[in-house]
Every structure is written in C-alpha cells, then in structure tokens.
Amino acid sequence: xxxxxxxxxxxxxxxxxxxxxxxxxxxxxxxxxxxxxxxxxxxxxxxxxxxxxxxxxxxxxxxxxxxxxxxxxxxxxxxxxxxxxxxxxxxxxxxxxxxxxxxxxxxxxxxxxxxxxxxxxxxxxxxxxxxxxxxxxxxxxxxxxxxxxxxxxxxxxxxxxxxxxxxxxxxxxxxxxxxxxxxxxxxxxxxxxxxxxxxxxxxxxxxxxxxxxxxxxxxxxxxxxxxxxxxxxxxxxxxxxxxxxxxxxxxxxxxxxxxxxxxxxxxxxxxxxxxxxxxxxxxxxxxxxxxxxxxxxxxxxxxxxxxxxxxxxxxxxxxxxxxxxxxxxxxxxxxxxxxxxxxxxxxxxxxxxxxxxxxxxxxxxxxxxxxxxxxxxxxxxxxxxxxxxxxxxxxxxxxxxxxxxxxxxxxxxxxxxxxxxxxxxxxxxxxxxxxxxxxxxxxxxxxxxxxxxxxxxxxxxxxxxxxxxxxxxxxxxxxxxxxxxxxxxxxxxxxxxxxxxxxxxxxxxxxxxxxxxxxxxxxxxxxxxxxxxxxxxxxxxxxxxxxxxx
Amino acid sequence: xxxxxxxxxxxxxxxxxxxxxxxxxxxxxxxxxxxxxxxxxxxxxxxxxxxxxxxxxxxxxxxxxxxxxxxxxxxxxxxxxxxxxxxxxxxxxxxxxxxxxxxxxxxxxxxxxxxxxxxxxxxxxxxxxxxxxxxxxxxxxxxxxxxxxxxxxxxxxxxxxxxxxxxxxxxxxxxxxxxxxxxxxxxxxxxxxxxxxxxxxxxxxxxxxxxxxxxxxxxxxxxxxxxxxxxxxxxxxxxxxxxxxxxxxxxxxxxxxxxxxxxxxxxxxxxxxxxxxxxxxxxxxxxxxxxxxxxxxxxxxxxxxxxxxxxxxxxxxxxxxxxxxxxxxxxxxx
Numbered sequence: 001x002x003x004x005x006x007x008x009x010x011x012x013x014x015x016x017x018x019x020x021x022x023x024x025x026x027x028x029x030x031x032x033x034x035x036x037x038x039x040x041x042x043x044x045x046x047x048x049x050x051x052x053x054x055x056x057x058x059x060x061x062x063x064x065x066x067x068x069x070x071x072x073x074x075x076x077x078x079x080x081x082x083x084x085x086x087x088x089x090x091x092x093x094x095x096x097x098x099x100x101x102x103x104x105x106x107x108x109x110x111x112x113x114x115x116x117x118x119x120x121x122x123x124x125x126x127x128x129x130x131x132x133x134x135x136x137x138x139x140x141x142x143x144x145x146x147x148x149x150x151x152x153x154x155x156x157x158x159x160x161x162x163x164x165x166x167x168x169x170x171x172x173x174x175x176x177x178x179x180x181x182x183x184x185x186x187x188x189x190x191x192x193x194x195x196x197x198x199x200x201x202x203x204x205x206x207x208x209x210x211x212x213x214x215x216x217x218x219x220x221x222x223x224x225x226x227x228x229x230x231x232x233x234x235x236x237x238x239x240x241x242x243x244x245x246x247x248x249x250x251x252x253x254x255x256x257x258x259x260x261x262x263x264x265x266x267x268x269x270x271x272x273x274x275x276x277x278x279x280x281x282x283x284x285x286x287x288x289x290x291x292x293x294x295x296x297x298x299x300x301x302x303x304x305x306x307x308x309x310x311x312x313x314x315x316x317x318x319x320x321x322x323x324x325x326x327x328x329x330x331x332x333x334x335x336x337x338x339x340x341x342x343x344x345x346x347x348x349x350x351x352x353x354x355x356x357x358x359x360x361x362x363x364x365x366x367x368x369x370x371x372x373x374x375x376x377x378x379x380x381x382x383x384x385x386x387x388x389x390x391x392x393x394x395x396x397x398x399x400x401x402x403x404x405x406x407x408x409x410x411x412x413x414x415x416x417x418x419x420x421x422x423x424x425x426x427x428x429x430x431x432x433x434x435x436x437x438x439x440x441x442x443x444x445x446x447x448x449x450x451x452x453x454x455x456x457x458x459x460x461x462x463x464x465x466x467x468x469x470x471x472x473x474x475x476x477x478x479x480x481x482x483x484x485x486x487x488x489x490x491x492x493x494x495x496x497x498x499x500x501x502x503x504x505x506x507x508x509x510x511x512x513x514x515x516x517x518x519x520x521x522x523x524x525x526x527x528x529x530x531x532x533x534x535x536x537x538x539x540x541x542x543x544x545x546x547x548x549x550x
Numbered sequence: 551x552x553x554x555x556x557x558x559x560x561x562x563x564x565x566x567x568x569x570x571x572x573x574x575x576x577x578x579x580x581x582x583x584x585x586x587x588x589x590x591x592x593x594x595x596x597x598x599x600x601x602x603x604x605x606x607x608x609x610x611x612x613x614x615x616x617x618x619x620x621x622x623x624x625x626x627x628x629x630x631x632x633x634x635x636x637x638x639x640x641x642x643x644x645x646x647x648x649x650x651x652x653x654x655x656x657x658x659x660x661x662x663x664x665x666x667x668x669x670x671x672x673x674x675x676x677x678x679x680x681x682x683x684x685x686x687x688x689x690x691x692x693x694x695x696x697x698x699x700x701x702x703x704x705x706x707x708x709x710x711x712x713x714x715x716x717x718x719x720x721x722x723x724x725x726x727x728x729x730x731x732x733x734x735x736x737x738x739x740x741x742x743x744x745x746x747x748x749x750x751x752x753x754x755x756x757x758x759x760x761x762x763x764x765x766x767x768x769x770x771x772x773x774x775x776x777x778x779x780x781x782x783x784x785x786x787x788x789x790x791x792x793x794x795x796x797x798x799x800x801x802x803x804x805x806x807x808x809x810x811x812x813x814x815x816x817x818x819x820x821x822x823x824x825x826x827x828x829x830x831x832x833x834x835x836x837x838x839x840x841x842x843x844x845x846x847x848x849x850x851x852x853x854x855x856x857x858x859x860x861x862x863x864x865x866x867x868x869x870x871x872x873x874x875x876x877x878x879x880x881x882x883x884x
C-alpha cells in the first residue's frame with residue numbers, strides 16, 4: 001500500500017525526466033555527424049573566457065576562438081611561425097619607424113561593412129585609449145601618441161589627469177586601403193606583431209555597441225559565432241561570404257564546450273570531444289594505450305619558467321658565481337621526470353629553440369646539472385651566509401609549488417643551502433613593489449613569435465641606475481644589441497641582432513632558465529591534418545580535416 | 551496568517567541587510583589584505599601606474615578605501631545597496647551582469663537539485679516506510695544497514711568511480727549503438743551538456759541524491775515509528791478504517807513535517823553547496839560560479855550571488871513554515 005504511492009511517484013518522475021530529455025534532445029541538430037557538409041568539430045574551452053572582443057582578448061582560449069572568427073593583417077606559418085601578409089597586401093617601411101600598410105581590396109566584415117584602414121584605426125585607437133582598460137592596451141606602447149592617451153596617476157594610483165588625446169597621433173588613414181603607422185622609435189619586428197589578436201580590425205557596428213560585440217563578435221574571418229551561452233558552450237559556423245582562401249573545407253561548424261579546470265579528458269575518451277590532453281594522473285594510462293598513441297601530437301611549447309633574483313637588493317645573488325652555482329645545482333631533467341614527465345623540457349636558453357624565429361638551444365652555458373661545478377662556483381662566490389635560509393617566492397599554484405619545491409630540494413641537496421617556499425596570492429603586487437627577499441619564480445609567455453619578445457619586454461629598461469622593475473637588471477651590451485635589432489633594415493638581420501642580445505644576457509646571467517612547456521594533444525579518429533601551432537600550442541583549425549569515418 | 555507572513559518578511563529584510571553587510575566587510579578586507587585583483591589582469595607583465603588605475607576603474611575598485619587596510623568602504627557599500635534596491639545586482643569584474651550569470655547557472659543547479667530531491671524522497675519515503683512498517687524484521691535491519699553503507703561512500707568517490715570507470719565505456723557503447731545524439735548517449739556523458747541538460751544531469755543527480763538519502767531514510771523511519779505508536783493511529787484502526795487509509799492519511803501525512811523541514815533546509819544548502827558535483831561533472835551552476843568568484847576576488851559577483859541565494863533561502867524558509875500548517879492542523883500562526 002505504501003508501495004502504491006511510491007510506484008506512482010516514481011512513474012511520474014520518470015515521465016517528467018524523460019519528457020525533459022526528449023524535449024532537450026529534439027531541437028538539437030546533428031552534433032557528431034560525418035565529414036563534409038554539416039560536420040562539426042567538438043572542442044573544449046576554458047570556462048574563464050570572459051570576452052570575445054579582440055582588443056580585450058589575451059588568454060589562450062579566446063585567442064584560439066578569435067583566430068577563426070577574425071583575420072589579421074598578417075598570419076603566421078604553422079611550421080616556422082614566420083609572418084606572411086594575409087589581409088595586408090603589403091607592410092613596408094624604409095626606416096622601421098614609419099610603416100605603410102596596404103590592405104587588400106573588397107574585404108568585408110560579416111555584417112557587410114568594409115574591412116578598410118578605418119576598421120583597423122578604430123580598433124587600435126579604442127585599445128590604446130587608457131580609460132577603456134583593454135587587455136591589449138600595452139601593444140600600442142610603441143605607436144606615437146600612446147602616452148597622450150593614458151591618464152596621469154599619483155603615487156596612490158588615483159587618476160589626477162585625464163588623457164589629453166583620444167586617438168593615436170601616429171596612426172594616419174591615408175586612403176581607404178592605406179594606413180600609415182609612426183612608431184616612437186624604429187622597431188624591425190612591427191610587422192610580426194600585426195598578426196596578434198590585439199591588432200584585429202573591428203566594424204563600426206561593433207564600436208557602437210562594444211558590450212554586444214564582446215559576446216557576439218562581428219568578425220571578418222571564416223567563422224561566425226552563432227551562439228555563446230557564456231560558461232557553457234560556444235558555437236561558430238562557416239561564414240558563407242568569406243572570400244579569402246584559409247578556410248576549412250571538410251567541416252562547417254565548431255562547437256566548444258566550456259570546462260572548469262582540466263576536467264575534459266573523460267569526454268575526449270568517450271568520443272564527445274575531438275581533441276584532448278590528459279590530466280597528470282591519467283598521463284601514464286594514456287601513454288600505455290597503443291590506440292591513443294597513434295593519435296598523439298607533441299611539439300615544443302613557447303612558455304618559459306625561470307628563476308629570478310632581486311638584483312636590486314644586496315645579497316649573495318648579486319654575485320654571478322652564486323647564480324651560476326644555483327643554476328648548475330638544479331637537476332632539470334630529473335625534476336621533470338619525477339613530477340611532470342613529458343610535459344616540460346629542460347631549458348638551456350632564454351628564447352624557446354625552434355619555436356620562434358631566432359630561438360636557439362644551448363645559449364645558456366650554465367644550465368646543465370653539474371654538482372661539482374656548482375659547488376666550486378658557490379665557493380668562488382664566498383659560500384652561502386651561515387644560518388640564513390633562501391626564500392623562493394611564488395604564486396599560489398599547485399603545479400608550480402611542486403615544481404619549485406623540487407628546485408629547492410635540488411639546490412639544498414647539492415649546495416647545502418636551506419630553503420623555504422613562500423607561495424603568496426600577493427605575488428604580482430610584491431614583485432612590482434620589489435618586496436622580494438629571495439629568489440622568485442618567473443614565467444614568460446611571448447605575445448608574438450619573435451625572439452625579441454622574450455628579451456626586450458622582460459629585461460630591457462633603459463634605466464642604468466635602477467634596472468628593470470622585476471629584477472633590477474641592466475646590461476649595457478644587451479640594451480645596445482636590442483636597439484641595433486630594432487633598427488635593423490630587415491627582419492632577418494634584426495633576428496640576428498636580437499640573438500646577440502640573448503648572448504649578452506647569457507654572459508650577464510641575471511636569471512636562471514628552468515623549463516619550457518610542451519604542447520601536446522590527442523585527437524579523435526575523425527580528425528586528420530592536425531597541426532599544432534608551435535607558438536600558441538593550439539591546433540590550427542583552419543587546416544584541420546574531418547573525415548566521414550566515425 | 552497574513553500578519554505572520556508580513557512579520558516574517560520584515561525580519562527577512564533585516565537578515566538580508568546583515569548578510570550583505572557582513573559579506574561586504576569580508577570581501578573588502580580580503581582585497582585590502584590580499585592585494586588587488588586588478589594586478590592579476592596583467593599576469594606576468596609589469597603594468598604602468600595608469601594602466602593599473604584604468605583597470606581598477608573598470609573593475610569598480612578605484613575607490614581609495616580599497617587600498618587602506620581596515621577601512622570598511624561604506625561609500626561603495628551604499629552604492630551597491632542603492633543598486634540592489636532597484637533590482638540592479640551589478641556586474642562581475644569583466645562587466646557581465648550578475649543576474650545574467652545567475653540566470654544561466656541557477657537553472658542547471660535547480661535541475662540537479664530536482665533530481666536529487668526526487669531521489670531523496672523516493673529512497674527516503676520508500677525505504678524509510680518499509681523499515682518502519684516491518685520494524686525489527688530482516689527488511690528493517692537490511693535497510694538500516696544499507697543506509698550506513700551509503701553514508702560510508704562520500705559523493706566524490708561515487709562520482710570519481712562513475713566518471714572515470716563507468717561513464718567512458720558506457721557512453722562509447724551508447725554512442726556506437728544508438729547514435730551520438732540519442733538519449734542513452736546523453737545519459738552517460740562523462741560531463742554536463744547544456745544542450746541536453748536534463749539527460750546529462752540525471753545520473754550525477756541520482757548519485758548525489760543516493761549519497762544524501764541515508765539521513766532521509768532514518769528520518770522517515772523514526773518519524774513514522776512515532777506515528778505508528780500514536781493514539782490517533784490506534785483510534786483510526788479501531789474505528790475500522792482500511793489499513794491503506796490509515797497509512798496514507800494518519801501515518802505518512804503526520805510524519806511528513808520533519809521531512810519537509812529537511813527538504814527545505816537542504817534545498818538552500820544544495821543551491822550553493824553542490825560545488826563538488828558541479829565541479830566534477832562540469833555543470834555550470836551556482837556552486838561553481840561562487841567558487842570561482844571567491845578565488846578571483848570578484849566582490850561584485852560574490853555579494854550579488856550570495857544576496858540572491860540569501861533571498862531564496864529566506865523565501866524558502868517562509869514557505870516551509872507555511873507548509874507546516876497545511877500538513878499539521880495543530881500548527882497555527884497568529
């Protein structure tokens with residue numbers, strides 16, 4: 001009798017649930033389908049994607065979406081990362097300071113507006129205007145008139161003066177298809193920067209309603225965002241009006257499912273997603289699966305993790321011999337094998353080898369593990385002060401804490417220097433306040449593929465007295481080589497000059513390169529021609545192919 | 551009854567004000583002590599002072615009080631309250647409306663919770679009633695034993711095992727047998743799919759419901775045993791009423807008050823607290839949103855979401871109290 005009620009309740013629930021399911025399932029189009037027309041590629045996306053506005057997008061995830069929604073002036077070769085003109089007809093300069101950009105004719109946005117010189121100028125001016133607080137604001141620091149567009153602030157960070165200009169004085173629309181850009185000084189790598197998300201054009205309709213445009217972009221690329229349920233999923237489909245040639249031919253829809261953290265792996269295993277990489281705990285199982293191994297891709301990553309010292313503060317680290325000792329005491333390969341096998345490679349240079357033009361392995365002479373040499377160098381430096389402890393400052397991140405604990409252990413074991421880790425949420429604030437009292441972790445992910453980007457933004461300051469903000473480093477030879485590179489007549493020569501800057505850095509040895517990231521992906525049986533961009537580490541979606549087999 | 555509800559509503563407004571104020575203080579101190587979320591916007595780059603100032607203004611953190619440890623920042627608090635009074639719950643740091651976020655996240659959590667509640671009620675009422683009906687018999691012992699066993703499995707273990715051991719092969723099998731868009735394929739998906747929300751929330755909901763049902767089973771059993779021993783049940787039986795009538799109207803109904811209380815309490819808890827299930831199954835819900843907001847020092851989002859949760863809690867509590875009267879005629883409000 002009690003059973004009667006329960007049975008009724010259960011039936012009711014089941015009916016309700018089933019009705020809900022079929023209702024949800026009915027209006028869905030063919031998600032998994034075959035290749036050719038109507039095929040969909042299913043990918044994962046981080047849940048922290050907040051915007052799809054090019055001027056405001058600077059994390060890997062929104063960049064990879066925008067890479068198919070927008071076309072830039074230049075694009076990068078998937079093999080060499082060298083730039084080639086795409087929306088631009090030509091990008092030229094005789095002195096590396098005044099650049100003339102010619103745009104291909106008859107290109108339009110997805111709403112029909114022309115992609116012309118104004119489309120670029122309006123995007124760049126919006127990004128460069130300080131109070132808009134765009135994530136890609138700093139990319140325009142090299143353009144003349146940038147400073148006038150930033151407000152003045154006092155020591156407490158309060159705005160005391162509004163910006164004097166609303167537009168970059170160095171940006172001139174010569175005619176519909178010609179843009180003239182004047183930089184504050186020569187920079188040979190300017191054309192290389194132009195393929196970055198922050199330099200994409202925007203339509204006037206986008207500027208008129210930035211809020212709408214940041215969730216539903218009006219692009220000029222092969223894909224159009226059809227729906228974005230922020231936090232859940234994002235769908236883009238092929239834009240029929242696309243006239244340039246870099247568009248996929250074997251599929252017409254991309255569906256990104258948003259994930260919090262690294263939880264997408266089981267979905268890849270189950271065939272829901274077409275690309276996946278396992279969390280550390282599942283790494284070994286994936287590696288021992290012969291079927292999966294056939295669909296595995298790996299390439300060098302562009303992110304460098306290194307150890308820095310507060311050179312602005314007195315301490316043993318101001319002696320180069322001490323820094324050498326620390327560097328040679330770290331068993332990079334051993335640490336990687338124990339903690340993150342296959343996910344990092346030991347770094348023995350400051351610029352990623354093969355990942356960007358000018359990157360070369362082995363520029364760091366003291367980056368190989370050598371316990372005896374390390375002890376000798378420490379002795380030469382006068383040893384470690386008795387009773388002191390070396391603090392290693394870092395942010396709060398589980399993987400990094402493990403990594404730097406191992407680094408500390410390695411130093412302690414070889415040199416007998418006791419250490420303590422200081423993981424703090426204030427890492428960035430402390431760094432800009434120069435509040436560190438010991439070594440500290442540093443990461444660098446370059447913004448555009450050129451060896452200069454690993455060097456100048458990190459180490460150059462032009463301030464011989466105080467050095468750069470982060471480490472207090474200043475190298476005369478280094479600064480001169482960077483300047484020579486900026487002024488070089490060709491990009492090739494600039495790359496060579498920047499390599500000389502890296503060599504100067506290697507001699508001064510202000511920081512200790514530790515590891516480079518590794519890009520890796522497993523892909524589903526449906527996919528072929530999967531190529532990882534050596535720079536971003538993401539698969540090149542435009543040349544990806546989807547087959548009928550499923 | 552009307553006066554009672556009015557009085558409770560006035561109390562509720564006071565409670566809400568306190569909740570918002572305490573939260574405001576906590577998050578303000580967190581920012582003053584932990585450093586500025588605006589700096590995280592720049593990652594590993596060194597921003598100029600004017601760049602930081604611009605981002606602070608964009609994040610609504612440009613009031614100098616956020617740099618002064620111990621300053622309660624009453625100015626921004628008053629502005630926020632004024633906004634709330636007009637139904638404007640503000641935005642998160644990157645400018646997305648809090649109401650928009652909640653409107654996306656809450657339905658997912660509610661779907662999950664609907665499945666959980668039904669599982670609780672079905673498991674609790676069915677097994678609890680059986681145990682009470684056959685008190686001291688093997689069925690009773692078995693059910694009590696089961697409830698202890700259920701208690702011994704934390705939800706994250708259940709989910710881990712399900713997700714990594716069962717769901718991958720099940721979902722692969724379902725996809726190849728019935729097609730990738732079929733109902734079984736959606737049911738066993740290793741994680742949530744917003745396009746098939748009900749289907750992909752069913753199994754995690756059942757597991758979460760199962761994990762929480764042990765307390766329910768014991769609650770129902772205990773309160774029904776009390777009813778069985780009650781004089782009204784003896785009277786009903788002696789009047790010659792049919793056993794089914796006695797059971798439904800005198801035992802089940804009279805023992806429902808504690809069950810309703812428990813559902814009400816757990817409802818509000820579940821709305822905010824399904825963090826583990828939501829996190830593991832990648833359900834974009836209230837728990838996950840709140841978790842990320844706290845991690846990112848997103849004051850506007852934390853306070854906005856918690857205020858909305860607090861409003862829901864208070865309303866549910868009033869509804870639960872009113873439901874008592876409907877269930878138990880002895881309870882009257884004046």
